[in-house]
Amino acid sequence: MDSLFFPLLVGCAVALVSALGVVLARRPIYAAMFLLVHSLSLAALFGILSAAMVAVGQVIIYSGAIVVLFLFVVTLLPSGGVELGPRGSRIAAACVAGGGMLVALAAAEAAGGIPSAVTGGDLSVAAVGHALFGPLLVAFELTAPLLLVAIVGAVVIWRRREPHPRTAHVTKVAEPRRLVMHR
């Protein structure tokens, strides 16, 4: 697997830098673009790790559907989605969470319990299909009602009329064509 080290290094570097871009970009449109680079770099990493099926799924589902969904929402945002600055407590919590995980990684590395790859395993698309329609059949079938519930839930959340709007002055830009569910 050592021949894969340098391609993996490049892919990991791109993934980390673009993830930093997602988090640190000031405008949501730039963050969405960094998310696109991030998901494509992860697809490349999956390909290098000989997970072809997951790589294709990453490109189609993540880059093709989720990032485009984010882009649609960003274009719907009023005034380009200007964000308020982070509070001090949020900065402290972010430092604790991020730093804690890096410390845990260093501890795992020092403990040395990270195994290396076995050779000869079957990671072909056919093997993934056998797993998907064999031991994982219930989980696979349950994704269908999950997606259905997500679709219905999104429509219900978007169409619901709020009985008492909390703020009086909602700008005209923030008010798209309102669809009211009759009830």
Add this chain to the structure above:
Amino acid sequence: MSSEVLVLATSVGLFAIGSAGALLHRHPVAMLMAVEVMLNAANLLIVMAARVRGQADAEAAALIVLVLAAAEAVIGLALALALFRRKAAPDVDEAAELRG
């Protein structure tokens, strides 16, 4: 440094970046993007585990995680847009109606 340690370190680093971003942002869409980074980090680790064990089951699980991420993005973005309907510059800290 072996390739497994490199991928593991990248996965943990991505999860740390994503969780820090989800805690840092007050903009719901930016927060959701950070959550997507966390999901991607977990998926990377699952795929690496599939390779280490030499079994394809974990890759199938990674595919299911992708579908889960799609459903999560749909609901999260609908909630974010519902928040934007009420206020031009929303703050996730202000949406506290479910607090008891």
